[in-house]
Amino acid sequence: xxxxxxxxxxxxxxxxxxxxxxxxxxxxxxxxxxxxxxxxxxxxxxxxxxxxxxxxxxxxxxxxxxxxxxxxxxxxxxxxxxxxxxxxxxxxxxxxxxxxxxxxxxxxxxxxxxxxxxxxxxxxxxxxxxxxxxxxxxxxxxxxxxxxxxxxxxxxxxxxxxxxxxxxxxxxxxxxxxxxxxxxxxxxxxxxxxxxxxxxxxxxxxxxxxxxxxxxxxxxxxxxxxxxxxxxxxxxxxxx
Amino acid sequence: xxxxxxxxxxxxxxxxxxxxxxxxxxxxxxxxxxxxxxxxxxxxxxxxxxxxxxxxxxxxxxxxxxxxxxxxxxxxxxxxxxxxxxxxxxxxxxxxxxxxxxxxxxxxxxxxxxxxxxxxxxxxxxxxxxxxxxxxxxxxxxxxxxxxxxxxxxxxxxxxxxxxxxxxxxxxxxxxxxxxxxxxxxxxxxxxxxxxxxxxxxxxxxxxxxxxxxxxxxxxxxxxxxxxxxxxxxxxxxxxxxxxxxxxxxxxxxxxxxxxxxxxxxxxxxxxxxxxxxxxxxxxxxxxxxxxxxxxxxxxxxxxxxxxxxxxxxxxxxxxxxxxxxxxxxxxxx
Numbered sequence: 001x002x003x004x005x006x007x008x009x010x011x012x013x014x015x016x017x018x019x020x021x022x023x024x025x026x027x028x029x030x031x032x033x034x035x036x037x038x039x040x041x042x043x044x045x046x047x048x049x050x051x052x053x054x055x056x057x058x059x060x061x062x063x064x065x066x067x068x069x070x071x072x073x074x075x076x077x078x079x080x081x082x083x084x085x086x087x088x089x090x091x092x093x094x095x096x097x098x099x100x101x102x103x104x105x106x107x108x109x110x111x112x113x114x115x116x117x118x119x120x121x122x123x124x125x126x127x128x129x130x131x132x133x134x135x136x137x138x139x140x141x142x143x144x145x146x147x148x149x150x151x152x153x154x155x156x157x158x159x160x161x162x163x164x165x166x167x168x169x170x171x172x173x174x175x176x177x178x179x180x181x182x183x184x185x186x187x188x189x190x191x192x193x194x195x196x197x198x199x200x201x202x203x204x205x206x207x208x209x210x211x212x213x214x215x216x217x218x219x220x221x222x223x224x225x226x227x228x229x230x231x232x233x234x235x236x237x238x239x240x
Numbered sequence: 241x242x243x244x245x246x247x248x249x250x251x252x253x254x255x256x257x258x259x260x261x262x263x264x265x266x267x268x269x270x271x272x273x274x275x276x277x278x279x280x281x282x283x284x285x286x287x288x289x290x291x292x293x294x295x296x297x298x299x300x301x302x303x304x305x306x307x308x309x310x311x312x313x314x315x316x317x318x319x320x321x322x323x324x325x326x327x328x329x330x331x332x333x334x335x336x337x338x339x340x341x342x343x344x345x346x347x348x349x350x351x352x353x354x355x356x357x358x359x360x361x362x363x364x365x366x367x368x369x370x371x372x373x374x375x376x377x378x379x380x381x382x383x384x385x386x387x388x389x390x391x392x393x394x395x396x397x398x399x400x401x402x403x404x405x406x407x408x409x410x411x412x413x414x415x416x417x418x419x420x421x422x423x424x425x426x427x428x429x430x431x432x433x434x435x436x437x438x439x440x441x442x443x444x445x446x447x448x449x450x451x452x453x454x455x456x457x458x459x460x461x462x463x464x465x466x467x468x469x470x471x472x473x474x475x476x477x478x479x480x481x482x483x484x485x486x487x488x489x490x491x492x493x494x495x496x497x498x499x500x501x502x503x504x505x506x507x508x509x510x511x512x513x514x515x516x517x518x519x520x521x522x523x524x525x526x527x528x529x530x531x532x533x534x535x536x537x538x539x540x541x542x543x544x545x546x547x548x549x550x551x552x553x554x555x556x557x558x559x560x561x562x563x564x565x566x567x568x569x570x571x572x573x574x
Contacts, residue, residue, distance in 0.1 A: 051466055053462060053465075053466065072465075072470075073462075073465040073466055074465050074468050074469055074470045074471075077465070077466055077467060077468035078468045083466045085463070085466070089460055089462075089463035089466065091455070091456045091459045091460060091463070092459060093455060093458075093459055093571065094452070094455060094456060094459075098452055098455075098456075101449075101452065102452055102453065102456055102464075102467060103467055105467070105468050105469075147467075
């Protein structure tokens with residue numbers, strides 16, 4: 001399988017802090033790669049660096065064969081990379097419709113794709129004309145993900161989509177991502193919820209202190225409790 | 241999609257701030273000695289509010305979208321006013337003519353020149369002065385205050401240090417008389433121009449894609465960039481438009497005062513800051529309501545107790561902030 005995204009020796013400094021200290025990992029085309037790690041490991045910084053929101057001070061970020069390190073955020077997005085930040089980044093004063101319209105850069109909303117989206121997230125249809133600020137946390141997350149996939153993207157970067165969500169909504173998210181995987185969209189997903197990660201991930205990279213400390217198949221990590229203890233500090237059972 | 245359009249619920253406008261305008265007007269009624277005086281003051285207040293709105297609307301958008309508190313905004317007001325003197329005074333034959341169309345042609349020429357000059361200077365100001373200090377608030381305050389001082393001194397060099405008289409065009413002098421009620425013609429024009437500016441801004445912000453981007457950028461400019469839009473280009477456009485509107489406001493304010501001085505922009509900035517804080521930083525609708533409230537308050541209190549006219553607006557701001565600490569229409573920020 002080809003790699004759509006490959007990071008090699010990526011370093012990121014924020015002020016006096018050296019956050020990413022030589023990150024190396026790949027995201028295979030068409031798969032869902034989980035980026036796991038404890039709080040403060042550098043996962044969010046990694047996604048932000050790929051998006052150009054923070055500038056890599058060294059290293060290569062290769063996307064679809066081209067080095068995108070140093071490109072501006074809009075230029076990175078225009079390559080076909082969708083981003084869902086940890087804060088969700090929805091525009092609270094804009095309606096659900098307007099949030100989606102803004103994400104559809106190519107022009108008017110594609111009705112077939114919209115219907116498919118409503119199938120995944122029916123709440124968005126119900127609250128179509130409501131300012132997004134009125135939505136619940138779970139609905140906001142659905143909107144954030146819907147916005148990232150309202151047009152076909154080559155790669156989706158999603159930062160902790162289950163954070164603070166109720167188990168029923170997380171189960172809904174799992175189904176939505178499974179549906180998205182069926183469209184061959186490549187996804188890099190940062191997550192702390194190992195149960196969620198195990199349910200969806202094809203491959204996994206684990207970060208600690210600004211470096212990748214493990215990468216491989218998700219199934220191998222899910223079946224190796226000792227490795228989970230070593231890398232994440234908790235076993236799968238504790239996260240269920 | 242069509243089903244989605246039929247879906248409920250919809251958002252409703254927060255109408256409580258709108259009620260404040262008639263509330264203040266009705267509250268002033270028993271304090272004013274006669275009904276005609278109250279009507280005259282109310283219309284004068286609304287007209288003044290419209291002029292303040294024209295001047296303030298650009299600044300509130302610039303702050304909301306770019307997170308830049310531009311203290312030099314007043315300089316664009318002053319420059320607009322001085323450019324108007326350079327156009328209108330040589331066109332005295334037109335402004336003094338009996339023909340309304342000649343008066344309006346002179347006025348439109350002055351407005352156009354003021355907006356173009358203020359807009360071009362705004363573009364240069366953003367590129368040279370503001371661009372290096374994005375995200376650095378203390379430096380922004382210092383450098384824009386410096387820009388204001390430089391602009392004032394440049395005006396002294398170009399137009400001289402003296403106050404310049406700027407009479408209204410002949411057709412805009414005097415008042416419409418309805419019984420005991422006198423309504424100045426110029427104030428009617430100010431209301432029309434203010435409403436036109438508000439309608440245009442409302443239309444652009446709510447009915448166009450660029451407006452959608454501006455509203456989104458006011459909330460979270462980083463996310464707009466992450467969606468693939470170059471927010472800096474929108475910043476520049478908004479800054480130029482805000483400067484041009486300040487130039488328009490300068491012309492309107494100068495003709496309202498019938499004098500132009502290099503300090504006029506600085507003086508009116510106090511009212512402008514009150515207005516954008518009352519309205520909610522970045523909110524055009526809030527700026528509109530805030531302007532009308534300040535205009536009404538200034539006229540009622542100016543009539544009843546002139547010495548505390550400015551203080552009354554500061555008190556109004558304090559009361560509104562106690563009630564709504566983020567202003568009348570807070571803009572959601574990430």
